Amino acid sequence: MEITxxxxxxxxxxQAVAKMEQDKKDGKEVKAPPMSYETQVALKIVGL
Incomplete structure (x- = not known):
């Protein structure tokens, strides 16, 4: 499946990936960026 x-x-x-990598380097808790409800539903549909 291709995602555009x-x-x-x-x-x-x-930017989100860069921030998560920086947090990991700094020893902070790594959290995913805030997502809209639609994005969360889409990720569930594709199995992530």
Whole structure:
């Protein structure tokens, strides 16, 4: 299954990953960024 992201979504994802990597380096708790309800439902549908 292919997932297409808009430019804005792609940039948000890159920033979120960078923040999680930085938190891991700093020894902080690593948390996923806040997601909309629609995103959470979509992730459940694709099995993540």
């Amino acid at each position: 992201l808009t430019q804005k979504e792609h940039e948000y994802l890159l």
